Amino acid sequence: MTRPLVLASTSRYRRELLERLRVPFDVAQPDVDETPRPGEAPQALAVRLADAKAGAVIRSRDAWVLGSDQVAELDGRPLGKPGDRANAHAQLAAMSGRAVVFHTALSLRHPDGRCHAACDRTLVRFRTLDGDEIARYVEAEQPLDCAGSFKSEGLGITLFDAIETVDPTALIGLPLIATARLLREAGFRLP
Numbered sequence: 677m678t679r680p681l682v683l684a685s686t687s688r689y690r691r692e693l694l695e696r697l698r699v700p701f702d703v704a705q706p707d708v709d710e711t712p713r714p715g716e717a718p719q720a721l722a723v724r725l726a727d728a729k730a731g732a733v734i735r736s737r738d739a740w741v742l743g744s745d746q747v748a749e750l751d752g753r754p755l756g757k758p759g760d761r762a763n764a765h766a767q768l769a770a771m772s773g774r775a776v777v778f779h780t781a782l783s784l785r786h787p788d789g790r791c792h793a794a795c796d797r798t799l800v801r802f803r804t805l806d807g808d809e810i811a812r813y814v815e816a817e818q819p820l821d822c823a824g825s826f827k828s829e830g831l832g833i834t835l836f837d838a839i840e841t842v843d844p845t846a847l848i849g850l851p852l853i854a855t856a857r858l859l860r861e862a863g864f865r866l867p
Contacts, residue, residue, distance in 0.1 A: 680702075680738070680739030680740065681699055681700065681701040681702070681739060681740050681741075681742065681859075681864070682701060682702045682703070682704050682733055682739050682740070682741045682742070683701050683702070683703050683704070683741075683742050684704055684705075684706040684729040684730050684732065684733040684734075684741050684742060684743040684744075685703070685705075685706070685729065685742075685743070685744060686703065686705045687821075687849055689822075689829075689848055689849040689850070690744055690849050690850045691703060693845055693848060693849065693850040693852055693855075694742070694850060694852075694855070696852060697852065697855065697856060697859070697866060697867075698866070698867050699859060699864055699866065701742075702739075704733045704741075706728070706729035706730075706732035706733050706743065707732055708725060708728045708729050708732050710725055710745075710756070712754050716754075717752070718747045718748070718749035718752070718753070718754040718777070718779055719747070719749070719779040719781075719795060719797075721745075721747050721754055721779075722745045722746060722747040722779040722780065722781040722795060723745075723779075723781040723783075723793070723795055725743075725745035725747075725781070726743045726744050726745040726781035726782055726783040726793070726795075727743060727781075727783040727785070727791075727793070728743070729743030729744070729745060729783070730742065730743030730783040730784070730785040731743070731783075731785065734785050734786070734787055738787055739786075739787075740784055740785070740786050740862055740864075741784070741785050741786075742782065742783070742784050742855070742858075743782070743783040743784075743785070744780065744781065744782050744783075744849065744850050745780070745781050746778060746779065746780040746781075746823045746846075746849055747778070747779050747823060748767075748776055748777070748778050748779075748823045748824040749776065749777040749778070749779060750770060750771060750774065750776050755767055755770075755776075755823065755824055756823065757820070757821055757822060757823055758819070758820050758822075758825045759820055759821075760820060761814050761815075761820070763820075763825070764814045764819055764820055764825035765807075765810050765811065765814055765825075767824065767825040768802075768805060768810045768813070768814070768825050768826070768835070769805070769807070769810060771800075771802045771824070772802055772803075772804055772805040772810075773802060773803070773804040773805075774801075774802055775799055775800070775801050775802075776799070776800050776802065776824065777797060777798070777799055777800075778797070778798045778799075778800060778823065778824065778846070778847055779795055779796070779797060780795065780796040780798070780846040780847075780849065780850070780851050781793070781794070781795040781796075782794045782795070782796075782850075782851065782854055782855060782858060784858045784859070784861075784862055786862070790862070792858040792861045792862055793858075794851070794854040794855075794857070794858060796841070796842070796843055796846040796851040796854055797841075798839065798840065798841040798843075798846050798847050799839070799840040799841070800824075800828075800836055800838075800839050800840075800847070801836060801837045801838040801839070801840075802835055802836060802837065803835065803836060803837045805835060813826070813831060813832070813834075813835065816831055817830055817831050817832065819832065822849075823849075827848075828847045828848060829848050
């Protein structure tokens with residue numbers, strides 16, 4: 677029996693990653709305010725938003741709903757999606773030569789109250805970047821919709837000295853190792 681699954685995200689990155697697991701799913705756009713709460717830690721923000729996204733979609737569905745969110749953390753503060761080139765440049769300049777933590781949270785919820793959750797932690801060590809390198813990178817990849825202003829699956833990998841992670845897909849936006857585990861816990865049969 678195929679269990680209905682809905683991805684509570686319109687992110688093409690998450691959709692493409694989830695397709696790798698060969699589990700049929702629909703996509704729904706969650707209506708969630710992603711503004712951090714005063715004093716909210718970046719990991720707590722990622723966890724809250726992943727759960728809120730699943731919850732926003734579950735209200736109208738009779739299916740398991742997968743919500744996910746990623747928050748970059750620099751000096752204990754969250755970095756969101758840049759939205760424009762100037763913000764992307766500023767984020768990358770701030771991360772130059774530094775270690776940045778990326779929290780990628782998952783919430784798999786069912787209307788009957790069952791919930792499975794996980795949060796991946798990935799440490800990225802940026803090499804020292806000069807302004808011209810940053811400008812060339814932002815122009816080449818336009819990472820304006822990505823937490824941290826880069827695409828690790830593309831040229832963004834050239835910005836790093838190292839990545840410390842248990843799941844390389846987490847940095848793209850959906851940790852597939854944890855996602856597969858949560859789906860199995862919910863009764864999905866994976867290939």
